[in-house]
Amino acid sequence: xxxxxxxxxxxxxxxxxxxxxxxxxxxxxxxxxxxxxxxxxxxxxxxxxxxxxxxxxxxxxxxxxxxxxxxxxxxxxxxxxxxxxxxxxxxxxxxxxxxxxxxxxxxxxxxxxxxxxxxxxxxxxxxxxxxxxxxxxxxxxxxxxxxxxxxxxxxxxxxxxxxxxxxxxxxxxxxxxxxxxxxxxxxxxxxxxxxxxxxxxxxxxxxxxxxxxxxxxxxxxxxxxxxxxxxxxxxxxxxxxxxxxxxxxxxxxxxxxxxxxxxxxxxxxxxxxxxxxxxxxxxxx
Amino acid sequence: xxxxxxxxxxxxxxxxxxxxxxxxxxxxxxxxxxxxxxxxxxxxxxxxxxxxxxxxxxxxxxxxxxxxxxxxxxxxxxxxxxxxxxxxxxxxxxxxxxxxxxxxxxxxxxxxxxxxxxxxxxxxxxxxxxxxxxxxxxxxxxxxxxxxxxxxxxxxxxxxxxxxxxxxxxxxxxxxxxxxxxxxxxxxxxxxxxxxxxxxxxxxxxxxxxxxxxxxxxxxxxxxxxxxxxxxxxxxxxxxxxxxxxxxxxxxxxxxxxxxxxxxxxxxxxxxxxxxxxxxxxxxxxxxxxxxxxxxxxxxxxxxxxxxxxxxxxxxxxxxxxxxxxxxxxxxxxxxxxxxxxxxxxxxxxxxxxxxxxxxxxxxxxxxxxxxxxxxxxxxxxxxxxxxxxxxxxxxxxxxxxxxxxxxxxx
Numbered sequence: 001x002x003x004x005x006x007x008x009x010x011x012x013x014x015x016x017x018x019x020x021x022x023x024x025x026x027x028x029x030x031x032x033x034x035x036x037x038x039x040x041x042x043x044x045x046x047x048x049x050x051x052x053x054x055x056x057x058x059x060x061x062x063x064x065x066x067x068x069x070x071x072x073x074x075x076x077x078x079x080x081x082x083x084x085x086x087x088x089x090x091x092x093x094x095x096x097x098x099x100x101x102x103x104x105x106x107x108x109x110x111x112x113x114x115x116x117x118x119x120x121x122x123x124x125x126x127x128x129x130x131x132x133x134x135x136x137x138x139x140x141x142x143x144x145x146x147x148x149x150x151x152x153x154x155x156x157x158x159x160x161x162x163x164x165x166x167x168x169x170x171x172x173x174x175x176x177x178x179x180x181x182x183x184x185x186x187x188x189x190x191x192x193x194x195x196x197x198x199x200x201x202x203x204x205x206x207x208x209x210x211x212x213x214x215x216x217x218x219x220x221x222x223x224x225x226x227x228x229x230x231x232x233x234x235x236x237x238x239x240x241x242x243x244x245x246x247x248x249x250x251x252x253x254x255x256x257x258x259x260x261x262x263x264x265x266x267x268x269x270x271x272x273x274x275x276x277x278x279x280x281x282x283x284x285x
Numbered sequence: 286x287x288x289x290x291x292x293x294x295x296x297x298x299x300x301x302x303x304x305x306x307x308x309x310x311x312x313x314x315x316x317x318x319x320x321x322x323x324x325x326x327x328x329x330x331x332x333x334x335x336x337x338x339x340x341x342x343x344x345x346x347x348x349x350x351x352x353x354x355x356x357x358x359x360x361x362x363x364x365x366x367x368x369x370x371x372x373x374x375x376x377x378x379x380x381x382x383x384x385x386x387x388x389x390x391x392x393x394x395x396x397x398x399x400x401x402x403x404x405x406x407x408x409x410x411x412x413x414x415x416x417x418x419x420x421x422x423x424x425x426x427x428x429x430x431x432x433x434x435x436x437x438x439x440x441x442x443x444x445x446x447x448x449x450x451x452x453x454x455x456x457x458x459x460x461x462x463x464x465x466x467x468x469x470x471x472x473x474x475x476x477x478x479x480x481x482x483x484x485x486x487x488x489x490x491x492x493x494x495x496x497x498x499x500x501x502x503x504x505x506x507x508x509x510x511x512x513x514x515x516x517x518x519x520x521x522x523x524x525x526x527x528x529x530x531x532x533x534x535x536x537x538x539x540x541x542x543x544x545x546x547x548x549x550x551x552x553x554x555x556x557x558x559x560x561x562x563x564x565x566x567x568x569x570x571x572x573x574x575x576x577x578x579x580x581x582x583x584x585x586x587x588x589x590x591x592x593x594x595x596x597x598x599x600x601x602x603x604x605x606x607x608x609x610x611x612x613x614x615x616x617x618x619x620x621x622x623x624x625x626x627x628x629x630x631x632x633x634x635x636x637x638x639x640x641x642x643x644x645x646x647x648x649x650x651x652x653x654x655x656x657x658x659x660x661x662x663x664x665x666x667x668x669x670x671x672x673x674x675x676x677x678x679x680x681x682x683x684x685x686x687x688x689x690x691x692x693x694x695x696x
Contacts, residue, residue, distance in 0.1 A: 248511060261509065
């Protein structure tokens with residue numbers, strides 16, 4: 001029983017981590033039609049910012065607050081300089097963002113000397129809930145992910161800004177004709193997605209430690225999530241992230257871990273074969 | 286083998302100077318591209334220089350180790366040249382980046398062998414890298430190859446010499462120590478590639494021979510970062526010793542999850558044989574308190590061994606703040622390899638491959654990091670002293686040392 005509860009918590013917390021990483025990726029993919037291959041590196045930049053701020057002698061949580069802001073700023077600059085040239089060509093956008101990601105990743109690798117560096121959690125230790133050891137920080141990640149998810153959802157569905165974002169996605173020319181600057185909307189959306197990636201990086205770095213390839217693993221799982229969940233809605237990628245995260249963490253409990261890794265992909269591909277639009281398809285809010 | 290243990294003192298402080306140095310390095314690397322370096326000696330001889338090629342991962346995932354190896358080569362070659370060179374000729378150093386990428390490596394190593402016509406190649410960190418470049422060097426290139434990393438110990442090709450420890454050297458003393466200071470129930474969580482498979486095969490034999498038992502031996506994708514199922518298995522099966530061959534990036538989260546589950550608190554013992562000083566930075570010190578490892582060198586030896594102290598001090602003086610001089614990154618194997626090769630060339634009196642290989646087959650050095658070393662004739666591997674150490678508050682403490690030089694039991 002204890003073991004089962006423990007399993008449920010661990011699986012949930014990894015699911016939350018994947019959802020957190022996928023959130024920004026999903027918003028950019030759904031709202032702008034761009035697959036941001038540099039998303040993993042935005043996550044890495046968030047982690048790196050946290051490390052730098054902590055290294056400068058400030059508390060870790062200060063780094064975690066700074067990370068979304070710093071990464072958002074980077075995202076904004078990149079969007080203005082590079083990404084906006086790709087809106088008409090999604091394939092070129094994939095390659096372009098991949099190249100950006102590569103530059104960021106290798107720069108960070110040079111800056112940290114290719115090392116693995118531990119960054120402490122702001123909240124250490126574990127709680128014992130019903131006889132189960134629960135890491136306080138993993139619990140915090142689950143809670144923060146839930147809050148960020150709800151916040152993003154409300155922002156996109158309940159505010160006039162969200163309405164304009166959806167309008168710019170649904171019918172860009174009509175949106176422009178109605179006086180909405182799609183140009184500005186795209187910049188803000190991309191910046192927002194980058195900020196979410198930065199936050200994700202900041203929150204997960206104490207769990208996984210800082211290293212240059214931090215983003216890559218999550219990038220692949222992120223894309224799988226977006227594919228599984230379906231592009232075009234807010235809920236799709238989030239649901240996909242939850243499914244992929246939970247599967248990745250849960251399958252090793254049941255089958256050989258090496259098999260589990262492959263099985264996640266096989267199951268996702270089989271699912272998409274029968275439901276090409278993904279879990280939540282077709283409906284845009 | 287492959288480990289990407291990192292290098293940094295436990296406190297993640299970054300000085301402005303370090304930051305600027307790194308930024309300049311990264312900037313330079315990005316704008317000019319990374320490839321080859323030639324380090325010419327300060328003096329010349331009529332016969333021309335002897336050419337030493339270093340093929341190592343200066344960039345990419347194994348960069349932490351490759352840079353340490355290149356630094357060691359620069360240091361040793363400088364010392365050799367300052368002492369009058371070899372056979373009256375200076376040594377010229379050719380360094381190629383293998384970029385942690387086997388397909389890039391083959392092309393770059395070909396440059397060393399065919400264009401620069403080096404007399405010997407040292408390098409390679411992972412076993413996959415060694416396998417990728419060995420044919421280029423030895424078979425087609427007709428050149429000697431020295432592999433410096435601790436690894437699974439099955440390389441018996443002619444003209445290849447290995448100067449890092451083998452599983453026998455690392456485990457024969459360590460496993461009995463773990464049984465005595467941990468318990469009999471072992472778990473072998475492992476990354477799914479050649480080094481853990483081959484190492485575990487040997488480790489299982491030693492565990493069973495010493496009265497222990499393997500509760501489970503399990504393999505994970507090398508980049509897996511989530512280990513809750515494994516941690517649960519370890520906790521519910523009352524495992525005493527976790528003999529880990531999971532590598533970074535997974536090893537950090539894995540040890541953290543084990544700690545959070547209370548493995549250390551209930552008396553469990555961690556062990557990981559590629560863990561050196563640099564790897565200690567992957568986790569907070571309290572998460573890996575008591576971790577046991579067995580290597581050919583630890584920094585703490587500088588307190589008792591003047592030779593180690595001299596080498597370590599020279600390295601730290603010439604390469605401050607960068608990649609550490611540590612056993613897990615093959616830095617000690619690189620030192621040993623170069624010095625053994627120097628001794629062999631001196632004995633052979635010429636650079637002819639067969640003559641040098643013949644001398645290298647039984648070459649000896651009296652001084653090296655951690656102690657003397659000698660090649661075991663016909664075995665391609667080298668005898669060396671081994672030390673068992675335990676992590677205490679972010680540093681290693683030596684708890685056991687071999688009596689004399691340990692046999693590699695390879696080939």
